[in-house]
Amino acid sequence: MSAIEGKVVAITGASSGIGEATARLLAERGAAVVLGARRTERLDEIARQIRDRGGRAVTRAVDVTAREDLERLVGLAVTEFGRLDVLVGNAGISKIGPVADLDVAGWSAMIDVNLRGVLYGIAAALPVFREQGQGHLVTTVSTAGLKITPTMAVYAATKNAVRTLLEGLRQESTDGVLRTTAVSPGYVRTELADSIDDPEVREEILRNMNQYAIAPEAVARAVAFAIEQPREVEIGEIVIRPTTQN
Ligand code: NDP
Incomplete structure (x- = not known):
C-alpha cells in the first residue's frame, strides 16, 4: 500500500501543468484530491477522469487572490473527506520582464497570486492542521529564486x-x-x-522550454516523494531541474 493511500490533498492551480499532473499522480496512488483553480471546466474534466479510473476527486472554483476561496477549498476537503492532510499551494503566474519596464500591474499580480495566494492558503489550512494535530504544506517555488537571471527579478522575489x-x-x-x-x-x-x-520575453522563455523543459509529471513525483515520507521526516526543499539546464 502506498503511504499516500487515504491522504486528503488539496491542490491550487490544479487545472493545468504541475498542479494537474500532481493531482493525477496522487489520486492514482490513493489520495483523495480536492482541486482548485479558476478554469472550472478543466478541473471538472480532470476530476471526472480521475473518478473514472476509480479515484476520488472533487473540484471548486478558486481564485487564490480571494481569501474566502481558499477557506472554501479547505472546507470542501473537510466536508467531503473528513480532513485535510496536505495543501499544495501551487497556483502561480509569471508576468516576467525587465524591472525597468515598470510593469507595476504585473508585479502586483505576481505578488497577489504567488505570495498572497500562498499566505491565504496557510490562513485557511493552519487552523485545520492544528486541530487535527498534523498537516503538510507543500508549495511550488522555483529555481528562478536560486539563480537570478534578467527579466525574472520580481517573479524570483x-x-x-x-x-x-x-x-x-x-x-x-x-x-x-x-x-x-x-x-x-x-x-x-x-x-x-x-x-x-511581453512577446519578446515570452518567445525567449518558450525557446528555453522547448530546449530544456522536463514534464510536469517529474515534479509531481517530487511532490509525492515529500508527502509519502513518514511523519517524523520533513523534506524541506526539493530542487528539480532539467539535467541540461544551466
Ligand atoms: P500553468 O500555467 O500550467 O499552471 C498554473 C496554474 O495556476 C493553473 O492551474 C492556473 O489555473 C493557476 N492559477 C493562476 N492564477 C490563479 C489564481 N489567481 N487563482 C487560482 N489559480 C490560479 O503553469 P505551471 O504548472 O508551470 O505552474 C505551477 C507552479 O509552478 C507556479 O507556481 C509556477 O510559478 C511554478 N513553476 C513553474 C515552472 C515552469 O517552468 N513551468 C518552473 C518553476 C516554478 P487557472 O488559470 O485555471 O486559475
Whole structure:
C-alpha cells in the first residue's frame, strides 16, 4: 500500500501543468484530491477522469487572490473527506520582464497570486492542521529564486518570499504538527509562459522550454516523494531541474 493511500490533498492551480499532473499522480496512488483553480471546466474534466479510473476527486472554483476561496477549498476537503492532510499551494503566474519596464500591474499580480495566494492558503489550512494535530504544506517555488537571471527579478522575489515564509513557519512548528516542503522546479513544460505579456520575453522563455523543459509529471513525483515520507521526516526543499539546464 502506498503511504499516500487515504491522504486528503488539496491542490491550487490544479487545472493545468504541475498542479494537474500532481493531482493525477496522487489520486492514482490513493489520495483523495480536492482541486482548485479558476478554469472550472478543466478541473471538472480532470476530476471526472480521475473518478473514472476509480479515484476520488472533487473540484471548486478558486481564485487564490480571494481569501474566502481558499477557506472554501479547505472546507470542501473537510466536508467531503473528513480532513485535510496536505495543501499544495501551487497556483502561480509569471508576468516576467525587465524591472525597468515598470510593469507595476504585473508585479502586483505576481505578488497577489504567488505570495498572497500562498499566505491565504496557510490562513485557511493552519487552523485545520492544528486541530487535527498534523498537516503538510507543500508549495511550488522555483529555481528562478536560486539563480537570478534578467527579466525574472520580481517573479524570483515572490518565489523567494515564499521560500522564506516556509522556513519561518518551519521554525515556529517544531512541535511536530506541521511539515513544510518547498518544491523548486527549473524549466517544466506547462502553460506558464502564457501569462507572460511581453512577446519578446515570452518567445525567449518558450525557446528555453522547448530546449530544456522536463514534464510536469517529474515534479509531481517530487511532490509525492515529500508527502509519502513518514511523519517524523520533513523534506524541506526539493530542487528539480532539467539535467541540461544551466
Ligand atoms: P500553468 O500555467 O500550467 O499552471 C498554473 C496554474 O495556476 C493553473 O492551474 C492556473 O489555473 C493557476 N492559477 C493562476 N492564477 C490563479 C489564481 N489567481 N487563482 C487560482 N489559480 C490560479 O503553469 P505551471 O504548472 O508551470 O505552474 C505551477 C507552479 O509552478 C507556479 O507556481 C509556477 O510559478 C511554478 N513553476 C513553474 C515552472 C515552469 O517552468 N513551468 C518552473 C518553476 C516554478 P487557472 O488559470 O485555471 O486559475
